[in-house]
Amino acid sequence: MAPLDIDVARSRLLDAAEGLFYARGIQAVGMDDIRTGSGVSLKRLYALYPAKEQLVEAYLRRRDVRWRGRLAAHVEAVDGPRERILAVFDWLGEWFREPGFRGCAWINGYGELGTTSEVVARLAREHKLAFAAYLEDLVRAAGLPETLAPQVLLLAEGAMVTAGILGTDAPAAQARSAAAVLVSSAAPGA
Amino acid sequence: MAPLDIDVARSRLLDAAEGLFYARGIQAVGMDDIRTGSGVSLKRLYALYPAKEQLVEAYLRRRDVRWRGRLAAHVEAVDGPRERILAVFDWLGEWFREPGFRGCAWINGYGELGTTSEVVARLAREHKLAFAAYLEDLVRAAGLPETLAPQVLLLAEGAMVTAGILGTDAPAAQARSAAAVLVSSAAPGA
DNA sequence: AGTGGGTGAGAACGTGCGTTCTCTGCGTAA
DNA sequence: TTACGCAGAGAACGCACGTTCTCACCCACT
Known part of the structure; x- marks a missing residue:
């Protein structure tokens, strides 16, 4: 069930990132906020996006x-x-x-x-x-x-x-x- | 010589703040950068502008x-x-x-x-x-x-x-x- | 049932920075 | 000349946050 969850995790992360980054600004949102907002663990977050900037890039794209x-x-x-x-x-x-x-x-x-x-x-x-x-x-x-x-x-x-x-x-x-x-x-x- | 210096310090601070804040963005500039750029000590900086936000306000005004x-x-x-x-x-x-x-x-x-x-x-x-x-x-x-x-x-x-x-x-x-x-x-x- | 790998929760680490504190030195007044 | 006080330099403190690490749990396989 791992590969499927990856897509789910990715879209939950991007949903949370978009909501938070757009509403508050990028610097005002911490990785913990993304984690809380998405329900995806920090470990998985960093496995999918090894740094905040890459999450920002995916959000903007x-x-x-x-x-x-x-x-x-x-x-x-x-x-x-x-x-x-x-x-x-x-x-x-x-x-x-x-x-x-x-x-x-x-x-x-x-x-x-x-x-x-x-x-x-x-x-x-x-x-x-x-x-x-x-x-x-x-x-x-x-x-x-x-x-x-x-x-x-x-x-x-x-x-x-x-x-x-x-x-x-x-x-x-x-x-x-x-x-x-x-x-x-x-x-x-x- | 104190009162005169206050005006000098103020304008040096605002000059440094304007140059740095405009060029790099506000959050990317630390109070130490303002201090270095203006030549005004941190003590005096905080005497004139008790918090960064007040310096930002003065800069924008x-x-x-x-x-x-x-x-x-x-x-x-x-x-x-x-x-x-x-x-x-x-x-x-x-x-x-x-x-x-x-x-x-x-x-x-x-x-x-x-x-x-x-x-x-x-x-x-x-x-x-x-x-x-x-x-x-x-x-x-x-x-x-x-x-x-x-x-x-x-x-x-x-x-x-x-x-x-x-x-x-x-x-x-x-x-x-x-x-x-x-x-x-x-x-x-x- | 027992074992191992991987996952989640969250503690921990390091850094950067806003703000405050300490200490040293210098100029001034008696 | 000596004592006082103010100013500057920069160390120190506290916190926030990006990133990593630890540990306990759960599920698959035998």
Whole structure:
């Protein structure tokens, strides 16, 4: 029964890590907290992730896949290439309203450990580049000029940061209407 | 000679604190580092700031005044109320290009200690609200609709975050041109 | 039933750091 | 010149936490 339990232990650990790291910050969570939160013994924890940084890395990687997956699922349920660009901000608004929302995990992680941990800094860059690439795809699919994509990115990043710090979901709608203006202005034909 | 030295000690401490906290993050800097960097003895350090959190607070307060002062000085040297809004992004670009630029101290501080330290969380909110209020002033002075101000704020915040994480100054120009579109679209008369 | 390997609980270890304490030396006043 | 007090250097203390170790338990196999 050992191999099966390994997968169970891994996912319990990542669940606990994600809940705790995101809610409190990485440095504020001790390995004992992970152990208590997951029910997985310290011995097994260290067998699966030999150091805290590797658990942090696994947490950020899994969250990246899930975060971008949820975004893409929401966007792709919308019809019309231009509407899809705006749907990004609708999804951000839903996310901001979730209980426990506390800003972007990568922005927070970068602020906390960008200097100390090369891994965290790199994962934050990769996540933002992947998000930027996704927005480029949306803009290209809409036949709009590529210069629009980074502008939409900045609106989204600004919305995440501002919603996190001020604790309000208003930035989602504000960014959405700004993006709508940019999309309309950028449109070559109506 | 005591009273004079107090001011000297205070400013040396804040200079060291600002350099170290901003460059490495708050938790990564020990009180011994502050002592070494400032040349002020631990005894005096604790006489002036009885706990690390108070030094952090003083650092963020002084930086807030200086940061907004530098921004305002740059903006007010520009003629034309609409050009002033765009000048915000020119100044951001200059800031991003400064050696040692590492993102926004309040965004980083919020990511690092927003959960742990009520003081840091409050100062981050206050700083962002003050910045938002300044942008509102600029928008109002240009006779543009007030809904423009939070949109410009999001572009600026997104530019700071993205420039910090990706280590490029490109977001300043991208945000500037997005803001130019928003300003033009919002203008009631030409 | 008896034995061995592996597992969980948690004690233990080492380190880093915020904060305080000690001691030494120097400048000042009589 | 001598006694006093303040300041600086840095040792010391207490705690938190990442990581490792110990030990007792349980289950499989004979």
